[in-house]
Amino acid sequence: MTAVVITVRGESEARVRAEEAAVRVTVTTDGPARGPVVERAQERAAVVQDxxxxxxRSGEVSEWSSARVSVWSDRPWNHDGAQLPLVHHASVELSATFIDAGALSWWLGDVAESDDVQVTAVEWRLSPTTRARVEREVAAAAVGVAVERASAYADALGLASVSPVEVADAGLLATRPEAQHPLAARMMSADHAGGPSFSLQPSEIVVTSVVEGRFRAE
Structure with missing residues (x-):
């Protein structure tokens, strides 16, 4: 039998417990006088920053920042269609990366007690070092799956040797690239309780890899 080109796909997946959480909070104040509104926002943001x-300092946060400050005014309308006096607003957005879930739970419970503070996002993720390692391992495993499938097809055809011709991320060997990402990560839902106190547990980060390969069997 002449040589046969076998095209296969290999997939792999790993679930890794998240190591850190990126959290964003926004301090927002409003009132009829601009100066007091801005001052109150600054004071409340200072408490959050502290x-x-x-x-x-205790090692439970790896970094934090206060990147965005906004001050604006508007004139609301009442139910009769009349425009009311100016209302001034001020907001300060802060972000931090927690590496301790217990500390994050306590901190969120503290900041949520204030009506001026809103928790806008909590995103679980892996550290850059762990993410790079896991992505490499998952990609290698996906290639291994592709090799095993090609070998199985070759055995079924009675062919003894299999050698790689091309290996690529999913969609790159096709005439029409697929929309899905060949190497992706998604976050499993976090377990948390609402109310005045929080109990957050790190989510599982699912890292997946999909590759396509062409092999020559003879």
Missing amino acids: GLVAHL
């Missing part, structure tokens, strides 16, 4: 600094 807490982050304390967690940074």
Whole structure:
């Protein structure tokens, strides 16, 4: 039998417990006078910052920042269609990366007690070092699956040797690339409780890899 080109796909998946959480909170104040509104936002943001600094010193936070400050005014309308006096607003957005889930739970419970503070996002993720290692392992495993499938097809055809011709991320060997990402990560849902106190547990990060390969069997 002449040589046969076998095209296969290999997939692999790994589930890894998240190591850190990126959290964002926004301090928002409003009122009829611009000065007091801005001052109250600054004071409340300073309290939140002090807490982050304390967690940074204790090693429970790896980094934090206060990247965005906004001040604006508007004139609301009442139910009769009349425009009311100016209302001034101020907001300060802060973000931090927690590496201790227990510390994050306590901190969220503290900041959530204030009506001026809103928790806008908590994103579980892997550290850069762990993510790079897991992505490499998952990609290698996906290639291994592709090799095993090609070998199985060759055995079924009575062919003894299999050699790689091309290996690529999913879609790159096809005439029409697929929309899905060949190497992706998604987060399993986090377990948490609402109310005045929080109990957060790190989510599982699912890292997947899909490859396509062409092999020559003869």
